[in-house]
Structures are given as C-alpha cells and as structure tokens.
Amino acid sequence: MRKLLLSAAALAVAATASAADTVRLGTEGAYPPWNFINDAGDIDGFEKDLGDELCRRAELECTWVTNDWDSIIPNLVSGNYDAIIAGMSITDERDQVIDFTQNYTPPDPSAYLALSDGVDLEGGVIAAQASTIQAGYVADSGATLVEFATPEETIAAVRNGEADAVLADKSYLAPLAEEDPDLMFVGPDVPLGGGVGMGIRESDPELRETFNAAIQSMKDDGSLNELIRKWEVSSTF
Template identity: 70%
Template sequence: MTTTRLLLASALALCGSAVLAQDVVRMGTEGAYPPFNFINDQGEVDGFEVELGNELCARAQLTCQWVTNEWDSIIPNLVSGNYDTILAGMSITDERDAVIDFTQEYFPNVPSAYVALSDGVDVTGGVVAAQTNTIQAAHVAETGATLVEFATPEETVAAVRNGEADAVFADRDFLAPIVEASGGQLVYVGEPVPIGQGVGLGLRESDTELKAKFDTAIAAMKEDGSLNALLSKWFDMDAPTY
C-alpha cells in the first residue's frame, strides 16, 4: 500500500461506525484467490475463508453476509464502511496494521515462492510479476528485479505463460495447485521466501468488540482442532496447521 493510500484510508477511518450497532456483519472478500476465496460455478463466494468465516460467525452468534471487492481497494472500502471485515488472504503487516486492525492469524505464516517456465530464471535480475499492493510485490521491489504488477493473481501467472514476465512471486499455497495442474510446464524457482506475519481477519480499528468476538472464535477453533480440519480440507497434505 502506498503512502497516499495509507493517508486516504486513515482519513476514511473517521467515517467508520461500530459494526455491532448493525443487524448484519458484512464479510468482505476478493472472490478471486483460490483456494482462499473464489466464485464457484453457482456464482457464489466459496473457499477456505468463506467456510471459515461462516463458522466464526456461527460461533460468535452473528448474522453475516458476504461482499466482494477488488483487491486494490479492499482496505479503503473497509475503512469507509462498505463492509465490516476482510477475509481475503491478507497477510498481517505493520504497514496495514497502522490503518486497520487484525485478529490473531488464522493461517500460519508460510513462505512465498517463485514460479517460472524453467528453473534457470534469474529472479533477482529478471522481470517478476506480482499482484499489486501485496507483500510479494513489496519484496520483489526490494530485490533488484524488475517488478510488473497486476490487479489479480491470475494475471500474474498469465504474464509468465505469455512471456510478459520471467517469473511470478506469490503465496506458495496459491501457486501449488496451478503448478501441479500445469503438467510440468510451470516449475518452482529458487528457495521459498518467508515474509509476512500470517493471515488475519481485518477490521476497522473502532470495532474492538467485533474483533474480540472473532478472536475468541478463532482461538476456540485452534483449540478444538476444527481450524486444522479446514486447513487440511482446502490445502494440500503439507498445509501448515496449529
């Protein structure tokens, strides 16, 4: 997130209201980041975070509905009141935490990875694609590689396939099924890179009561093993668990 965006989001924070004054908690997601969140064949939001969010709402005795929003404006539109939470594969970072608040992480911090058409690609000196306003894009910008940013994660992979980029840098859990389905066309390059502080549920800083409710529900799911069951369902056998 740029400095300008941070300032905009901070200003919009003044417009936020306590969510529990409302009858419905609006759960914001991107709907374009499988298996975390996506739109299924029935045109409905689906994925790990949707199933998780529905369970958290049930445990917190909240009535919730899902709202989709493009990634690039997902934080400003939370702060301005278009929805009340973000469950969108969003890594917790100090920069984001200065604008919004986060629950405890519900997805452990796992390494990001580079994927290319061949294993000889120079990921520090070549052209690397990443989704805009992500921790991966920020990392690539610091490596010396030429960063090309795209609005959606699918576009970053397409950029590698069509020659616009030498490699893509993204969450390994997003890339894993794509690499497997490519039949050897796409390969991992270099070593995994640990960045971020895990994935958390984002809220407006004013919604302390709502945060507490979700924190309690996440902690309970970790304790009883149901969060691990969801992680194993939606990710591969090597998925991190609690």
C-alpha cells in the same frame, strides 16, 4: 477437557459480541483455494467456510461482499463492509491503517513460479499482484517488479513472456504447477508476513475481539486445523 475449552470459548465470544446484528464480510473471490467464485456463482473456498463458522460461533448474522483486491482496505475503512477475510497477511504497514484479529493461518511461504529453472530471480522481471506483501518484497529485492490487479494476470504474464517468474503464496501456485507441466517452482521459498488474519476497522475493537474469541475457539478444539487441511492453504498450528 475439550468440552470445557469449548464452553469457555463460547462464553468469551458471547461476552465480546458486537452490537451489530449483521456483519458484512468482504473478500476478493479470486484467490483459490482461499476464496473464489464457484460454478454456481457463489463465494466458495477456505475463507467462506471459515467465515461462516466464525459467525456461527459468535452468534452473528453475516453477509458476504466481493471487492477487488487493490481497493479492499480503503473500502473497509469507508464502511462498505465490516471485516476483510481475503487471504490478507498481517503486516506492520497494513496495521497502521486497519486492525487485525489474531492469525487464522500460520505464515504461508511464498514461492516463485516460472517456465524454466534458469530464471534470474534477483535481476529479472518478476510479476506479483499489486498491493501484496510479495509485490513489496520484489520491489526491495533488486528485481524488476511488474504488478497486476489480479492473480490470474500474474500467471498470464509468465506464460506470455512478459515476466520471468511470479511470486505469490505457494498454496495458490501449487495447484497451477500440478495442472501445467510447463510451470515449475524455482528458487527457495520466501517466508513473508505474520500469518493471515481478518482486517477490522480501528474503530471496531469489539468486533475484533469477537472474532478473536471465535478464532481461538476453533484453534482450541482443532477444527481450524481440520479446515486448513481440507483446503490445503497452509501449514497447521
């Protein structure tokens, strides 16, 4: 049965493959374990492994491009690359500007990280990376939002007292909490977004469906869950 599922998925991928010979994948390269630059100076992480496998299944030649988070959607729209694969949660607001594939991880809980458990999460100063669903949530929560261009800066803001806590994906914060005994999770987890998917230009429906078929084939044969467990980025499907 598994072989039959794989064969059907492969046919679906081939039938919907994009006419483009090379697809440029845009990522941030600054959000481990999702995507980061390793010691050799190469793009690494869950999404690097995932993107390479999706391109292999779709029989696409792919190259990688790094881009700052705050301009990652505008640069997709302007044609600097063909798809975003950068830990981007699917939201209605973003979907008005670009299209998304189906999600390749379930919704990942967000969490607060602070230096003490007495932080006022509703009325305090909360750091978040700019243009993220966490920043939008904090802005609507009644707390004072301070935004930063990179995730590293949000953690630094907590450590230097500029912010009482940071709100980010729990999968990003968990290794930091394990490494630094002064940092701790506070308050309840916050469920946000509709999972993480690839961002595609609205003018490229064939490319979206090509990646949809490849993602589905990885869900069907269990390899996507294996990759999620390897990198510990989310719960599994």
